[in-house]
Amino acid sequence: MSMSHAPERPRLTLGFVPLLDAVLPIIAREGGFFAAEGLDVTLSRESAWSTLRDKLAAGLIDSAQMLAPLPLAMSLGASGSRCDTLAPLVLGRNGNTLVLSHRWAEGMAAPFDDTPGGRDPAVNARDFAARLQHRGPMRPRLAMVHPFSSHHYQLRDWLAQGGIDPDTEAELVALPPSRMVEALEQGRIDGFCVGEPWGSQAAHRGGGHIVATGAQLWPGHPEKMLGVTRDWAERYPATLTAMIRALVAAADWLATAPEHRREARDWLALPPYLDRALDHLPTLPLGEAPVDQRFTSLRPEANQLRSVVQHLAQQLDGPLDRDRIDACYSPVHFDAATHQGCA
Template sequence: MSMSHAPERPRLTLGFVPLLDAALPIIAREGGFFAAEGLDVTLSRESAWSTLRDKLAAGLLDGAQLLAPLPLAMSLGLSGPPCDTLAPLVLGRNGNTLVLSHRWAQGMAAPYDDTPGGRDPAVNARDFAARLRHRGAPRPRLAMVHPFSSHHFQLRDWLALDGLDPDADVELVALPPSRMVEALELGRIDGFCVGEPWGTQAAHRGGGRIVATGAQLWPGHPEKMLGVTRQWAERHPLTLTAMIRAPIAAADWLSASPEHRRQARDWLALPPYLDRALDHLPTLPLGEAPVDQRFTALRPEAGQLGAVVEHLARQLGGSLDRNRIDACYSAVHFDAAAHQGCA
């Protein structure tokens, strides 16, 4: 690396929540891809998205793995005080699971079973609605990870497939991802929508059944993104370029061979990261049914966030500023980093 491209801030702290789609930052650190860009990166594990949001906004983190809707929600002041936030890199696509307790999921098809119920999420949604209407009160309690998350919005979309009102027919609560499985097993919730590995872990442990996935509801959607504040990006443009290039290199390495997927799984299973949460996974599952987790197509595109924008606009009771959306999810920093890589 030439001195002219050396990062202004070589020591960084990046935040993450223990999920499979924290894979690229973890691989970039453990595999030496951050180091190759001149960065000494510390990864800070946080249990809740609200903590990650607050630390990023306060400048306690240089960057963070963020829920795809969160940069825009932060910029608009919908999630705490307004904080102009950018999402210059997609960290993962798909990966969410909608899980119900056995009481509610009995007889439902697993996603991608060779049955109508497995191929069409509306079939299981119809069964759920019929049971809810038959049983009446108390309303089932369904958990999602954060009010401004694709999990929340996908859960609402799934319920609406058979005309249920998410605000009246069920009780929606927010829980950190790592608490979902235990809460389901203890009967504190009746289901949840969460990122991997928690959905397959619930099924593996026998606590619930996967009845729909984010890949069915929003195929190929950006699920997690790298987030930085605009102020930080403007002060550290070369550091941001290096921060983007390292996960891109990690994604290329990951896709190169099955052995790399197994190595990545072992890195993610280290105690600082996901630890025992991966015990049920022999390798890092990518592009496989039912979850179809992907770490490809990392270039951000505002047009791919249409469902997110629609839900946020509905919450605000009007349309959103198109320029604000385009600026938040602009590919300008990604393209600059990719161009430097080809130079």
């Protein structure tokens, strides 16, 4: 790394929410990939996406692990005050689970079981709809992590596959991911859509049953992305390049050898990160049923966010600015950092 391309801001804070798809920043820090790019990165754990969003917009953190729809929602002023935000790298694909309490999910197939209900999430959705009809006016309370999240949109899509109107036949509420399992066990919610490891933890503890996954509903969809404000990216271009390169190196290391999955899991289980939330996972389960979580293909592309854009347009009751979508999810910073497209 030449001095002319040294990071302008070598000491950074990157915010994250305790989930498996925080793994690349954690690997980059614990494995020395940030340091190799001249960065000293502090990872700041936040419990709620709204807190992380507000800290990024206010400049209290430099960058963040973000829900894929959130940078666009921020840029549109749909989530808090308008703040032009970029998503220059995909941190993870797939990884969500849709869980119901046992009283609602009894007898339903688990995802990817060799039964129609396991292979087709609409089968369980129709079963859920039939059970609703027998419970009178009672509306199930289902949690998602944020109004502008793929969890929210995938939950709505799953309900729609069963012919259920999510606005009139269910009550949708937002909860931080780490509170989902306890809320389900206490009967305060009837189900949820959340990122790993919380869905598999609910199943492991016996409090719920996984009935569908994001990998089934939106295969290969970008789930979490690196987020920075446009102003920050323009002020610190070499720093952003170094951060992207470090995260790509972390992903390459993770994919290199199976034993790296165990080491990554052990880093995730450190107290500053996910701690005891990973006690039920012997290793980091990548590319496996039912969740099929992936930390490859990090290059962002706006056309991969079509489902997000459609749902966001429905929320805002109108078409979205195409130029703003393209700018938010542009691969230009990723390509410059990794020299993609160069002769």
